[in-house]
Amino acid sequence: MKVVVTGGTGFLGQRLVRALCERGTLTDSAGRERSIERIVAVDQGECIEPFADSRVTYALGDISDAAFVGAAVADDTDSLFHLAAVVSGAAERDFDLGMRVNLDGTRLLLEACRRGKPVPKVVFASSVAVFGQPLPAVVTDATTPTPQTSYGTQKLASELLVNDFSRKGFVDGRSVRLPTIVVRPGKPNAAASSFASGIIREPLAGEESICPVEPSTGVWMSSPGTAVAAFIHAHEVPKELWATVRSLNLPGITATVAEMIDALRAAAGDAVAGRVRFQIDEPIAAIVRSWPARFDTARATWMGFPQDADFASILRDYMKHYAPALLRK
Amino acid sequence: MKVVVTGGTGFLGQRLVRALCERGTLTDSAGRERSIERIVAVDQGECIEPFADSRVTYALGDISDAAFVGAAVADDTDSLFHLAAVVSGAAERDFDLGMRVNLDGTRLLLEACRRGKPVPKVVFASSVAVFGQPLPAVVTDATTPTPQTSYGTQKLASELLVNDFSRKGFVDGRSVRLPTIVVRPGKPNAAASSFASGIIREPLAGEESICPVEPSTGVWMSSPGTAVAAFIHAHEVPKELWATVRSLNLPGITATVAEMIDALRAAAGDAVAGRVRFQIDEPIAAIVRSWPARFDTARATWMGFPQDADFASILRDYMKHYAPALLRK
Numbered sequence: 001m002k003v004v005v006t007g008g009t010g011f012l013g014q015r016l017v018r019a020l021c022e023r024g025t026l027t028d029s030a031g032r033e034r035s036i037e038r039i040v041a042v043d044q045g046e047c048i049e050p051f052a053d054s055r056v057t058y059a060l061g062d063i064s065d066a067a068f069v070g071a072a073v074a075d076d077t078d079s080l081f082h083l084a085a086v087v088s089g090a091a092e093r094d095f096d097l098g099m100r101v102n103l104d105g106t107r108l109l110l111e112a113c114r115r116g117k118p119v120p121k122v123v124f125a126s127s128v129a130v131f132g133q134p135l136p137a138v139v140t141d142a143t144t145p146t147p148q149t150s151y152g153t154q155k156l157a158s159e160l161l162v163n164d165f166s167r168k169g170f171v172d173g174r175s176v177r178l179p180t181i182v183v184r185p186g187k188p189n190a191a192a193s194s195f196a197s198g199i200i201r202e203p204l205a206g207e208e209s210i211c212p213v214e215p216s217t218g219v220w221m222s223s224p225g226t227a228v229a230a231f232i233h234a235h236e237v238p239k240e241l242w243a244t245v246r247s248l249n250l251p252g253i254t255a256t257v258a259e260m261i262d263a264l265r266a267a268a269g270d271a272v273a274g275r276v277r278f279q280i281d282e283p284i285a286a287i288v289r290s291w292p293a294r295f296d297t298a299r300a301t302w303m304g305f306p307q308d309a310d311f312a313s314i315l316r317d318y319m320k321h322y323a324p325a326l327l328r329k
Numbered sequence: 330m331k332v333v334v335t336g337g338t339g340f341l342g343q344r345l346v347r348a349l350c351e352r353g354t355l356t357d358s359a360g361r362e363r364s365i366e367r368i369v370a371v372d373q374g375e376c377i378e379p380f381a382d383s384r385v386t387y388a389l390g391d392i393s394d395a396a397f398v399g400a401a402v403a404d405d406t407d408s409l410f411h412l413a414a415v416v417s418g419a420a421e422r423d424f425d426l427g428m429r430v431n432l433d434g435t436r437l438l439l440e441a442c443r444r445g446k447p448v449p450k451v452v453f454a455s456s457v458a459v460f461g462q463p464l465p466a467v468v469t470d471a472t473t474p475t476p477q478t479s480y481g482t483q484k485l486a487s488e489l490l491v492n493d494f495s496r497k498g499f500v501d502g503r504s505v506r507l508p509t510i511v512v513r514p515g516k517p518n519a520a521a522s523s524f525a526s527g528i529i530r531e532p533l534a535g536e537e538s539i540c541p542v543e544p545s546t547g548v549w550m551s552s553p554g555t556a557v558a559a560f561i562h563a564h565e566v567p568k569e570l571w572a573t574v575r576s577l578n579l580p581g582i583t584a585t586v587a588e589m590i591d592a593l594r595a596a597a598g599d600a601v602a603g604r605v606r607f608q609i610d611e612p613i614a615a616i617v618r619s620w621p622a623r624f625d626t627a628r629a630t631w632m633g634f635p636q637d638a639d640f641a642s643i644l645r646d647y648m649k650h651y652a653p654a655l656l657r658k
Contacts, residue, residue, distance in 0.1 A: 133573065144474070147492075150493055157489050160476070160489075163476075164476070244463070244477060245475055
């Protein structure tokens with residue numbers, strides 16, 4: 001089978017591609033377990049560290065370009081994992097770019113999948129940014145999304161398309177709303193949530209990190225590994241369990257910025273934790289405040305989605321890979 | 330001020346244009362009451378009965394054509410009432426047509442409004458078709474829309490755009506979710522709800538009417554007059570009352586098909602009521618069953634939106650205009 005991963009050379013996309021290579025099989029929309037013969041990583045550039053697997057090829061281009069999308073998906077795609085997006089802060093600054101990539105791009109991918117036989121499975125990486133104030137203290141599966149960012153609006157509108165394309169039998173779609181992914185390695189990005197990784201990553205690398213939100217700010221989080229496992233689980237769950245509601249809030253954990261820094265102090269010491277400095281950036285803080293921090297994800301738990309234990313375990317997992325010398329125990 | 334009404338030569342659009350002519354003024358987005366100097370009726374064809382008002386002009390074309398929309402709205406539109414749509418049954422049969430007109434058309438109109446100074450007000454005619462099963466017995470302002478039709482999907486995605494364009498300050502938008510409008514004069518249309526007018530209109534005109542849904546089917550309804558008053562009220566309500574949630578379930582009344590025919594019998598006699606024949610059309614019945622029949626519209630009531638008294642009064646109002654000789658008292 002042929003699998004397409006958009007955003008395939010991004011941080012999560014690369015991890016997903018590697019996980020698919022290791023796994024070797026997926027269940028197609030007809031319910032048959034099939035071996036993965038090709039994985040096409042759709043993105044704007046290649047990975048710095050190349051994929052060491054002959055099944056993986058690149059398709060480099062812009063997902064808002066219909067001809068490019070049509071050629072990358074073609075009529076032989078069995079499964080599409082759609083992770084590519086203009087991130088929240090960037091979509092807020094450049095409305096037209098966000099609409100073009102996040103909404104039009106998703107629609108072009110869905111349209112391209114309409115030609116596939118059997119019907120392609122589609123896993124869409126949505127976001128808890130579909131929620132915005134006013135919100136209850138705890139968001140449940142019944143809470144109405146009322147996005148207060150362009151990114152959240154574009155993600156929610158895309159979910160609606162995934163749902164209707166599925167209802168019409170054009171694709172077998174599943175949208176999962178990701179928590180903030182922590183800890184991302186590498187450089188800060190233009191996501192409003194970038195700080196949540198930065199306040200851990202930079203201090204561990206010996207650098208100062210400027211936190212643009214209040215210490216009391218709650219963050220709903222998932223580790224990268226759990227998110228990748230959730231993409232694959234979303235793909236494998238039988239479509240009967242999705243029924244008519246093809247969108248789902250993924251499990252996560254909640255911690256405040258202060259609690260995250262406390263965990264960093266416990267794991268790596270005062271000197272490291274002391275490298276976080278607060279300087280409130282109101283536009284960023286406003287976006288982050290509009291997101292919910294606490295969820296009851298009963299449906300996802302019932303459907304068997306994986307969940308992190310706590311922030312300390314997420315932190316230790318990151319440190320083992322990226323800063324083992326600093327681990328205190 | 331210049332007012333644009335899309336679907337302006339349709340049944341509701343014509344009534345809205347005439348109501349605006351009578352009213353003569355509207356409040357612009359800066360809060361000033363201004364006199365209406367021009368009304369542009371955007372539609373695909375002229376009215377059979379022409380508008381007898383020199384302020385009204387036509388702009389005839391396709392709202393999924395960017396050049397046409399740009400020219401009709403231009404940079405001098407103060408208020409847009411967007412009623413044009415491919416109706417539910419047609420959007421279900423022709424998915425691409427529905428997407429093009431109902432979603433792309435709305436987006437083009439919103440884009441065209443971005444050029445306006447002061448910021449144009451936009452009233453968008455959405456629909457209770459944004460709701461679909463699973464649903465509670467009574468839909469409230471907190472119920473999450475989960476459309477199970479392409480029409481409902483396109484309306485909801487358009488609401489999201491109206492909301493985000495408003496949040497960004499590009500327009501001052503307000504989306505109102507219309508109940509089924511009963512009784513529409515004229516011919517049946519391709520809406521799945523067309524029967525709700527047909528079972529009244531055709532028998533009163535001496536013709537048989539075939540009802541495609543069960544007698545027990547509940548319908549959430551509004552009269553045309555109340556709907557037109559709601560459009561104008563939605564335009565006039567200060568934007569502070571809309572706050573961050575620019576979509577609203579309009580008030581209506583609930584009656585089953587059997588109750589509607591009983592009211593017809595009471596008002597016009599057995600011979601008239603006997604002209605309704607049941608012949609279930611499963612695709613239509615499935616669409617209608619997926620719609621909610623009972624609502625608690627507390628927010629709309631709090632915002633002062635008008636409401637019909639009961640089905641008997643809607644029926645008598647229609648008969649007074651279209652079948653006065655048949656009225657029993």
